[in-house]
Amino acid sequence: MITVTRLAKVYSQAGRDIHALAGVSLEVPAGSVHGVIGPSGAGKSTLVRCLALLDRPTSGTVEIDGVDLAAVPAGQLRQARRRLGVVFQHANLFDSRTVLDNVAYPLEIAGVARRERRERALELLGLVGLADAAGAHPAQLSGGQRQRVGIARALATDPDVLLCDEPTSALDPRTTDEILDLIAALKARLGLAVLVITHEMHVVKRICDTVSLLEGGEIAESGPLAAVVGAFGSRLSESLLALPGELVDGDVDVLDALTPGREPALEATARALGAAPRIVAGTVETLGGTTFHRLRLATPPGFAPGALVTALTAHGAHAQEVAR
């Protein structure tokens, strides 16, 4: 479990204070993945640096299983860092070392005996599906394989927390999904608390149990995936279930979080009105275990948008007339 409490980081530049992080609090229990998503300049990299102990926060605490990392004396930072593995956008492997020796590197630093390092590294390579590549050099691997090596290396010191900074931003869509599925599998198998920093909605949808929107150094929205998506009109909801197309006055935006046993609001509404609204744009997705209908409907001829909104709402959906 990683607990971040009122974390702040102020940079001074040319006599001016820049509040890169302005009191960020979040919690990631063991065996779950938390995504932090945010635009450029939001403070994502600063958060990673503070959590990875590469930078000292101005105030606030970072605790792993109750141990306050910010209070660790400088001389013990290396030891404290072992509780947290970091995966970067690029694996940054040593080209001159074999895959095995790359994975064993953190153990070498920690003074683990050669034979034990080798055994542990082989075990980790098996865990990430690269047992056969132990003797290869990084240059012989694909981007996805290199990232697997990076993940194995991050796990070498048996950390409780895995911090992933844009782990798939340099990968193609198929390799991205392979790496995301690997991270999800490792979370379950090793009981890791995983924190993923990303700008990709796809990453959030595929592996995150909970998600935060970071903006201007503050958490603007946060919660379990189904809850943030179900908050109609919230920024995360709009981004995670984005609809294409132009907005037209008189159309109606709908978010229907389906609950077992209830008829979807669109069908119930069509029956109640005796007229079927036309779907202008729509997506059906299951996120965090809840299936969502995100629709934009054209009001049927002879009805006012307000009547459509009222009917949809009466049948359990969120609905609102499009306002351009």
Ligand SMILES: Nc1ncnc2c1ncn2[C@@H]1O[C@H](COP(=O)(O)OP(=O)(O)O)[C@@H](O)[C@H]1O
């Ligand atoms: N070393 C630094 N010195 C001064 N300002 C910085 C430094 N690092 C980051 N910042 C500022 O802090 C804010 C957050 O930056 P950053 O964490 O890199 O955001 P992100 O990774 O989300 O794009 C930005 O306004 C950035 O200019």
Ligand SMILES: [Mg+2]
């Ligand atoms: Mg950044």
